[in-house]
Amino acid sequence: MPTINDLLIATRRRLEDADDLEAGLEAEVLVMHVLGIARTQLYTHRGDVAEAAAVAALDAAVARRVTGEPLAYVTGQREFYALDFLVDKRVLIPRPETELLVDEALAWLRGHFGQRLAIADVGTGSGAIAVSIARNYPGGAVYAIDASPSALEVAATNAERLGVAGRVMLLEGDLLRPLQAPVDLIIANLPYVREDQMPLWCGATQVELAFEPFDALCGGPDGLDAIRRLLQQAPASLREGGAVMLEIGADQGEAVTQLALQAFPEGRVRLKKDLAGLDRMIIAEARPPSRRFVPPH
Numbered sequence: 001m002p003t004i005n006d007l008l009i010a011t012r013r014r015l016e017d018a019d020d021l022e023a024g025l026e027a028e029v030l031v032m033h034v035l036g037i038a039r040t041q042l043y044t045h046r047g048d049v050a051e052a053a054a055v056a057a058l059d060a061a062v063a064r065r066v067t068g069e070p071l072a073y074v075t076g077q078r079e080f081y082a083l084d085f086l087v088d089k090r091v092l093i094p095r096p097e098t099e100l101l102v103d104e105a106l107a108w109l110r111g112h113f114g115q116r117l118a119i120a121d122v123g124t125g126s127g128a129i130a131v132s133i134a135r136n137y138p139g140g141a142v143y144a145i146d147a148s149p150s151a152l153e154v155a156a157t158n159a160e161r162l163g164v165a166g167r168v169m170l171l172e173g174d175l176l177r178p179l180q181a182p183v184d185l186i187i188a189n190l191p192y193v194r195e196d197q198m199p200l201w202c203g204a205t206q207v208e209l210a211f212e213p214f215d216a217l218c219g220g221p222d223g224l225d226a227i228r229r230l231l232q233q234a235p236a237s238l239r240e241g242g243a244v245m246l247e248i249g250a251d252q253g254e255a256v257t258q259l260a261l262q263a264f265p266e267g268r269v270r271l272k273k274d275l276a277g278l279d280r281m282i283i284a285e286a287r288p289p290s291r292r293f294v295p296p297h
């Protein structure tokens with residue numbers, strides 16, 4: 001029987017043959033996954049002989065990966081905001097750049113010290129945003145909304161596993177419609193890929209996206225169908241002084257700024273760049289700070 005080291009070498013070779021650019025790293029992840037061990041054990045047990053069941057499980061996992069299935073679907077998990085989320089083909093795989101939304105949301109929420117704010121994560125998918133906020137902002141109530149019942153099943157599992165099921169309320173429906181009452185913060189990573197760009201995702205480097213839910217990625221002819229409708233619905237669903245935070249495509253900053261200003265003509269709208277220096281999110285605050293109440297001294 002092969003040792004763990006043999007498995008690592010063979011797996012790496014199979015992934016390299018399939019043009020996997022991160023074959024070494026991914027081989028380690030897949031071996032750790034089938035053996036159920038952490039990285040330190042991988043190094044200290046290299047000489048151990050692997051059981052037949054693990055060898056078979058690894059073979060099946062590698063077979064899935066070499067067809068282009070994303071690593072996160074093969075292992076069934078992806079880390080986001082230092083939390084371990086379960087993911088499968090029912091939901092979009094959380095992206096590192098979306099952590100920027102969580103950072104901004106938490107900064108905004110902490111700026112409202114002492115208030116018990118309500119947050120809506122629209123198009124929650126795996127629940128990555130909603131659960132990360134609930135974990136890091138214990139004072140708030142988080143509504144996690146999705147039109148897909150099967151996505152909500154995944155979000156429910158993640159909220160449960162990560163200990164926030166009591167504070168993340170799952171709602172099924174179209175954008176903000178399922179909300180019973182206005183909230184203070186609306187946050188969303190909606191589908192924003194342009195329709196005509198979707199086939200491109202099936203090209204050499206983007207084949208993985210073909211495995212993800214189409215409806216979580218494709219935002220119609222200009223990519224803005226869902227964002228446009230959300231911004232139309234937002235004023236009626238936002239409490240006074242509230243804010244909307246949306247992930248956007250790198251070339252959508254100008255268009256979404258205009259949409260946000262239409263929804264909130266008196267509002268303050270800001271674009272934020274991700275670590276790659278690309279426009280990645282928009283923050284629309286319903287009212288400019290100058291119009292906030294200033295107590296007399």
Ligand code: GLN
Pocket residue numbers: 095189190191192193209216217218247
């Ligand atoms: N950033 C994602 C991608 O390019 C798109 C996510 C989305 O449409 N919300 O794969």
